[in-house]
Amino acid sequence: DSPVAGYMMAKRGIRVSAIHFVSPPYTSDRARLKVEQLCEKMTDYCGDMHFYCVPFTEIQEQLKRRCPEEFFTILMRRMMMLIAQEIAKKEEALALITGESVGQVASQTIQAMVCTDAVCKCPVFRPCIGMDKTxxxxxxxxxxxxxxxxxxxxxxxxxxxxxxxxxxxxxxxxEAAQEKGHFEEMIERAVAGTECKTFRVGQ
Structure with a gap:
């Protein structure tokens, strides 16, 4: 869904960068390679693009330790948004883009999106919002x-x-569940540990 969202924005002349979250040992290098292959493909539509790879294991393990299970997904997405905002500042990017569409999964209800967006200080664009999976x-x-x-x-x-x-x-x-997690320093470490790679057209 994310490549489609990026494509939809790029065709309107928006410059797009990609952010990917990794949680080793729970996620594999092959998952990262898949996203890098998608970035290579997306340069056909987006031009040169930056790819940011964020270490996310510490935050996800803290979520599991300290927060109610039923809130894991929404809290995870809030953490992603907070990190993405910090990367956006460095990029001088004006907005975030996601591939969400209403009702596709549990975290994509209107109520869940409201809770996710509440941490955002910049606009969040969802070009796939009204599409179905087909x-x-x-x-x-x-x-x-x-x-x-x-x-x-x-x-x-x-x-x-x-x-x-x-x-x-x-x-x-x-918000009460998030407070119990004390994620502030973990978010700072995740941003500091983020790797950046540039994909160029034709490479």
Missing amino acids: EIIEIARKIDTFDISIQPYEDCCTVFTPRHPKIRPQLDAI
Whole structure:
């Protein structure tokens, strides 16, 4: 979904960078390689692009230790947004882009998105918001990212997946759960440990 979202924005003239979160040993190098292959493909549409790889293990393990299981996914996405905002500042980027569409998974209800966006100080664009999976797949096939995207490697969104995720969370409950995690220094370490790679057209 993310490549499709990036493509949708790029075709309107927006310069796009990519952010990927890794959680070794729970995620593999092959998952990162898959995303790098997608970045190579996306240069056909986006031009040269930066790829940021964020170490996320410490934060996910803290989520598991300190936060209610039903909130894992939403809290994880809030952490991602906070980190992405810091990277965006360094990039002088004006907004974040995600591949979410309403109701596709538990974390993509309107209520969940409101809770996620509450940590954001910049706009969050979701160009796939009104599409269903079939429409997204159709575009992925068109831009030749589908076959790469379906490679079955675990990413950090599959780590510690809650059995019964909260689909209509209340923001005050989410914020209270986040406070218990004391994530501030972990977010700083994740940003400091982020690696950047540039993919260029034709390479």
